[in-house]
Amino acid sequence: RVTVPGATFDFAVRDLSLAEAGRHQIRLAEHEMPGLMSLRREFGEAQPLKGARIAGSLHMTVQTAVLIETLVALGAQVRWASCNIFSTQDEAAAAIVVGTGTPEKPQGVPVFAWKNETLTDYWWTASQILLWPGADQDPELGPNMILDDGGDATLLLHKGVEFEAAGAVPSPTADDPEEYQVILETLRASLATDGQRFTRIAQGIRGVTEETTTGVLRLYQLAETGQLMFPAINVNDSVTKSKFDNKYGIRHSLPDGIMRGTDVLIGGKTAVVCGYGDVGKGAAEAFRGQGARVVVTEVDPINALQAAMDGFQVVRLDEVVSSGDIFITTTGGKDIIMAEDMARMKDKAIVGNVGHFDNELDMAGLAKTPGITKTEIKPQVHEWTFDSGTADERSIIVLSEGRLLNLGNATGHPSFVMSASFTNQVMAQMELFARHGSITGVEYEKQVYVLPKVLDEKVARLHLDALGAHLTELSKSQAEYLGVDVAGPYKADHYRY
């Protein structure tokens, strides 16, 4: 899987012969990503990312391909991995590696990603984006920017530095999740050959831009304890990200994943949505749009009241676990649906997660349930049968092994919403790479920032034309009356949209 004889760089993807298919899809996606394409037009000549060496960890999909080629068009060098073992579209990965070259003589970007990685593969790919050729000898050749989704690249780097400082990687305890054990192994191997590698890399990083809720949460925690090693931009909380990608993206890709995965009619069914944040709101709207009866679980009384006011019954899981037909977690938390819950579900209930980690569902507990069997219906669709072979035999369908089903069972968010998210990403990279905020002039400290509202509004602006939306312009006197500038920003920072 690693490189080909005619290549001048290393990479690891499934099959370069998929490149042409990937390129067709990328071309169509470009049409649906007006924000990114207009950044290429606006900044292509100025090359604001010239000299940027970006380590990118984000679902290696067709949409991400357009992001990567936008970063390159703005002058950056890039190494890329997926941030999820199931989310790579192999044809997109191949097309990005091949670039303007051929499968025999690729001329694109080093990508380390394929669909269905093992956890060991996954953390190997994560380390590959941090380990740039020659950087062990010359740190100037290492990455100087991170583009992260879920914070795994940032985590690996921070843990690496922590263990290098301690001089040793701790032994995993029995309580550690399997995934953490793999991280420890990955770092132990590195430490054995070079005790300062991650420390050197970290010193070169100018900043990280983070895509999603969970990664952002980790960044704020690091910043609070003073451990954050470089400035960070919270892309997730741009309005044109969290209120678009999380909500409208899921509204599209959740039913898409369920349909591709199961071919089961959603209409008329009882859909249980755990969590009514942005992702939950999109999920609930999608199910309602399909004619399902939607019930919601929440821990936050404000979100719970929103669900109620939007017409959804708010329940505790316990009350619906044996009557629901489809269960979807969207919380970003853990232990939302436990193995005991799944054991009480209706025969052939569908269970999936679009939150962040597979620990929203108790997959470990499920596997340990006495008498359970697992049948692969097709990749990412598994039937788990309880009390197999007894009179009580019944089964549930678990999608994508409890990982993000919209990425595992479908192709993730559609291009248009990703264009909004990724336009924020590119502007955030430009901001941090220039050290003093190339667009805004902000001096970034080792803190977590959100993009200023004018840039957020700019992202929205770049997506209106494609939808045929015609914006009204404020007159000068109207703007004065509202106390805003004719060109924006139009709202106070605390405005919620």
Add this chain to the structure above:
Amino acid sequence: RVTVPGATFDFAVRDLSLAEAGRHQIRLAEHEMPGLMSLRREFGEAQPLKGARIAGSLHMTVQTAVLIETLVALGAQVRWASCNIFSTQDEAAAAIVVGTGTPEKPQGVPVFAWKNETLTDYWWTASQILLWPGADQDPELGPNMILDDGGDATLLLHKGVEFEAAGAVPSPTADDPEEYQVILETLRASLATDGQRFTRIAQGIRGVTEETTTGVLRLYQLAETGQLMFPAINVNDSVTKSKFDNKYGIRHSLPDGIMRGTDVLIGGKTAVVCGYGDVGKGAAEAFRGQGARVVVTEVDPINALQAAMDGFQVVRLDEVVSSGDIFITTTGGKDIIMAEDMARMKDKAIVGNVGHFDNELDMAGLAKTPGITKTEIKPQVHEWTFDSGTADERSIIVLSEGRLLNLGNATGHPSFVMSASFTNQVMAQMELFARHGSITGVEYEKQVYVLPKVLDEKVARLHLDALGAHLTELSKSQAEYLGVDVAGPYKADHYRY
């Protein structure tokens, strides 16, 4: 209209014999206002507002009656006016004045409000809530708190102080809106009898709590220029206010007002919603729920993109002005629909405003249109006929003279949403009256504050039971994983809901 022989206090309402009818409605409203009723239970004994003398300016509706009686139940003295010339429900005003007494011997609260005030009446009532009996002699008898909606009480007080400092009230210019001329007259009359009255009052005020967007905007402007004379709490931006009242309230009371006012079927019509903020979102959802085709105008690209993603065509007014059937402004801005626009509308198009001021519609321009005639169909419903008596004759229906039609043509927001808003109001009054934040311990400066998130969550909590919503509780380990406390707050301050 002012007082009755058996009363021990002054007031001005339409007709005290309406009190019984008002009391019935208040009793039913109490059932729909669980937040306020539970504050009475929780704080009734402790009397946290004992000593508070509250000048209240907020639509004198049945819901506000429950608010007023909650403030009184917590120990406050109150004088009240409506913040809109059309919004008073006369029976509610009567019931509040009568209180536990009788129409002959009222024992309630001094209210100065009736439906259909003139502008002169209106600003007289606004001054009455600031002018407490005996306060000219003993400032300790004057108001020490303001509860405002739209900022008129705050405006009157600030202008009064400004002109007293200047020693004179400026003459109105021809450009000043009619309403500002009335304000100037009101203050000129005061200044003629007492050159320090408003200055003395202002010195006694501990703070203002403001209900709505426009009032909050004015407060931030005053704070920025250092003119704000006392601390302010922005109640509007509690999530349980702006994301509930503005959105879910309008979703209810906008179609209610249109239906009561016109009896015209909404389904199938093209409804033009100007502005897609919280109010606009509620308006658009209501129209869609009625089967209308909804189109939206916006100046903010983010809100415009939200409208598009929610499935609404985003247009400029110009493009739909001659094809739309119903036009509703929700912007909080001015000059949204001009007289020339109205002249181009379809025969019998319906035009109304639920933003803030009647200047969202160019009512002054409409009245000045050559050849126009105005026919009162019933109170708050007027037919304006263009080119009257010519072959081109056609007319439009304007609701509530361009003022808030959900209050003018219907009874304003329903009790349940107002309960959430007003529960925030009461807690904000408690906070500021205690000077050091009776609940939070915050030291308030002459700035604008929002209530802390735990209180916002508390408001939501107090409204879940009534809807049969069952909240899930976080386990300790789940809470730790999310980095929050089991009891909340559950979200970062920047979270948008």
